[in-house]
Structures are given as structure tokens and as C-alpha cells.
Amino acid sequence: MxxxxxxxxxxxxxxxxxxxxxxxxxxxxxxxxxxxxxxxxxxxxxxxxxxxxxxxxxxxxxxxxxxxxxxxxxxxxxxxxxxxxxxxxxxxxxxxxxxxxxxxxxxxxxxxxxxxxxxxxxxxxxxxxxxxxxxxxxxxxxxxxxxxxxxxxxxxxxxxxxxxxxxxxxxxxxxxxxxxxxxxxxxxxxxxxxxxxxxERNRINRFKLLELVLKTLSFALNNRVAHITLYQKFLKETGAYPEEAEGFISYPRSIAGVEVAVFFKEIEEGSWKVSLRSKGKVDVAQVAKKFGGGGHKMAAGYEVKGELKEIQEALFKELALSFEEAEFKELSS
Structure with a gap:
């Protein structure tokens, strides 16, 4: 160390x-x-x-x-x-x-x-x-x-x-x-x-990419988690750069009632970058750490290999535990 x-x-x-x-x-x-x-x-x-x-x-x-x-x-x-x-x-x-x-x-x-x-x-x-x-x-x-x-x-x-x-x-x-x-x-x-x-220098390609990504918007854990996905095929279809997806996670995060937003980004086949944003109830840095990543209480991420459905299930399970822990602390205080 x-x-x-x-x-x-x-x-x-x-x-x-x-x-x-x-x-x-x-x-x-x-x-x-x-x-x-x-x-x-x-x-x-x-x-x-x-x-x-x-x-x-x-x-x-x-x-x-x-x-x-x-x-x-x-x-x-x-x-x-x-x-x-x-x-x-x-x-x-x-x-x-x-x-x-x-x-x-x-x-x-x-x-x-x-x-x-x-x-x-x-x-x-x-x-x-x-x-x-x-x-x-x-x-x-x-x-x-x-x-x-x-x-x-x-x-x-x-x-x-x-x-x-x-x-x-x-x-x-x-x-x-x-x-x-x-x-x-x-x-x-x-x-x-x-x-x-x-x-204020966005290319039109960024908005075409945003349109495709927002169509993947889904919810989990009683709508407390909102998530979006960027597939490699979206980049090819729109001609957008990967960095032009910067800030997309703010859209699911802005939804009323959502506590955690997740952005699944396909790096290559079978390899994903997962970005997490919290409104404060859940410490996403600790969630990301369990998957080998890190960050801050309200913004964190990690990289993982595997099938998207399995990656999502594993993450949502950890987030459910984090919600339970947060609610227990609220009741105890």
C-alpha cells in the first residue's frame, strides 16, 4: 500500500x-x-x-x-x-x-x-x-x-x-x-x-444516439431504479463517438421517484461498463466496489464481462440490499 x-x-x-x-x-x-x-x-x-x-x-x-x-x-x-x-x-x-x-x-x-x-x-x-x-x-x-x-x-x-x-x-x-x-x-x-x-458543440450524431439509448429506458425495484443501455450497434448506426454518450445517465436520474440511475455501455461483445448515479439514499460507491469498481457515494462505476441480463440481475440484487440497508438505518435513527 x-x-x-x-x-x-x-x-x-x-x-x-x-x-x-x-x-x-x-x-x-x-x-x-x-x-x-x-x-x-x-x-x-x-x-x-x-x-x-x-x-x-x-x-x-x-x-x-x-x-x-x-x-x-x-x-x-x-x-x-x-x-x-x-x-x-x-x-x-x-x-x-x-x-x-x-x-x-x-x-x-x-x-x-x-x-x-x-x-x-x-x-x-x-x-x-x-x-x-x-x-x-x-x-x-x-x-x-x-x-x-x-x-x-x-x-x-x-x-x-x-x-x-x-x-x-x-x-x-x-x-x-x-x-x-x-x-x-x-x-x-x-x-x-x-x-x-x-x-454547446454537439454533433447531430449525439442526438441520434440519445434517441436510440432512451428507447431502452426500463425500470427495476418498484421503479426506484431506472436504467438505459448503449449497444455497440448504436454507435455504428449513428456514427456517434462513445464519448458523445457523456451525460446520458442524467435523463433516467432526473425521473421523479427514481433513486438510482444505471447506464449499461457495451464496450465490446460480452464486455460492459456500468455507470451508477444516486440521489443520495444509496451509496453507489459501495455497490460498485463489490463488482471491482469504485467512485463516490452518488456517482460510481465498474467494468464487467458476461451476459447483460445476468449482469443486470446481479446488480439489482445488490441495489435491493442497499435499499433495505438504507431503510433500516432510517427506521433506526
């Missing part, structure tokens, strides 16, 4: 890093993953360090406005064979979830905010109560060198906070989150520029 660090200890560790540094994040990167890894890449460059950012999967097109995005090296191979002195992994605790089987580095550090995080690196800082890895990264950067947080650092950090807080609408948004956002705006970040690039 990793040596757990405080913000101050992490700042000192990063400040003292010498040699070649690799920065990476989880496969199928989302806003917090891209924002935190690019933020650190640009920040470390400002400090004069030798750094490279490597991903297993391509970056979704709607992040193409972020400074340094063209510097990301997408490695199709299962291993990063270059030698590094340090590896910084953001927004994920398990090196395997980067998509790489191995990255050749002498020492490693995880910066993460998932409640289920169990890092297997040399060092780690994990703060489950904070909104995002980007918000945590900002605090550490301020301890290292506030002046190095310029626009090229502020923009990706702000973007990751926006996506992981649902544009500051989720329960993980704190007064401190807004304070950090304000400080990033003072660095030149324009909120509408971020929103426009993230959410």
Missing part, C-alpha cells in the same frame, strides 16, 4: 522531483482526468521540470480547447516502455485502471479523490470529501508555487471542476469549490468559454 501524504507533504515531494516525470490518468478520460493531468503537465513545465503526459485512450474532442492537449501522447500499446524517474497518476488510484499494464517508473504518486481509492503506488494523496482531483490539485499547486498557476494551468483545472461537479450543481460542490473557481477566474478563465466548448 502507498504511503499516505498530506497536501503539504505532497507539495514537498513534487517540488523535489528530479529527472523525467510522466503524468497519466484513467482510461476513457473524463473532464477531471483530462483537466488534472493537463493541469499538472502545464504546471510542472512552468517549474522547469522534464515532463510528458501519456494516455491509453484518445481525448474526447470537446476537450480540444485546453492548453497542452496537443502534447498528450496516446499510447496504443499496453506498456509505456520509456523510462521515467517519477510517475504521477491523477483521478484514479489503481495503476491498472490507467489502461496500461505497466509504466516504467522508479517512483509513483497518486493524486485522487475517490472514496474507494486503495492506491498501490509509492505515495498517495486521496481526499474523498473534495469535489474533484482538479480542486485538490489546485490546493497542492498553491503550496508549491502560486505564481506558476497561469492561464494554461487554470483553464484545465477549472474545466475538471465544472465537469465533476455537474457545473457546480452536484452535492460535492462546497463553498471552497466556489472559492477555487473564483481564484481560477482571476487567472483569466471565462466560464462561458468553458461551457460553450464542453456543452
Amino acid at each position: 502507498s504511503k499516505r501524504l498530506s497536501r503539504e507533504e505532497t507539495a514537498e515531494l513534487i517540488k523535489g522531483m528530479k529527472g523525467r516525470i510522466a503524468v497519466t490518468t484513467h482510461k476513457n478520460p473524463d473532464g477531471d482526468a483530462v483537466g488534472s493531468s493537463l493541469g499538472w503537465f502545464n504546471f510542472l513545465k512552468k517549474l522547469g521540470k522534464e515532463v510528458k503526459v501519456v494516455y491509453k485512450d484518445p481525448i474526447p474532442y470537446f476537450f480540444d480547447f485546453l492548453p497542452g492537449v496537443e502534447k498528450v501522447e496516446v499510447v496504443g500499446e499496453p506498456e509505456v516502455k520509456e523510462e521515467f524517474d517519477w510517475l504521477i497518476i491523477t483521478d484514479v488510484s489503481d495503476p491498472k485502471r490507467t489502461g496500461f499494464e505497466s509504466i516504467n517508473a522508479k517512483k509513483s504518486l497518486v493524486i485522487d479523490h475517490h472514496i474507494t481509492a486503495e492506491p498501490f503506488t509509492d505515495y498517495a494523496i486521496v481526499e474523498p470529501e473534495i469535489s474533484s482531483t482538479c480542486e485538490l490539485s489546485y490546493h497542492i499547486m498553491k503550496l508549491i508555487e502560486p505564481e506558476a498557476i497561469d492561464y494554461s494551468v487554470a483553464l484545465p483545472i477549472y474545466t475538471g471542476i465544472v465537469t465533476d461537479t455537474g457545473s457546480f450543481g452536484y452535492s460535492n460542490t462546497s463553498p471552497e469549490t466556489h472559492f477555487v473557481a473564483a481564484e481560477l477566474m482571476r487567472k483569466g478563465v471565462d466560464p462561458y468559454f468553458v461551457i460553450k466548448n464542453l456543452f
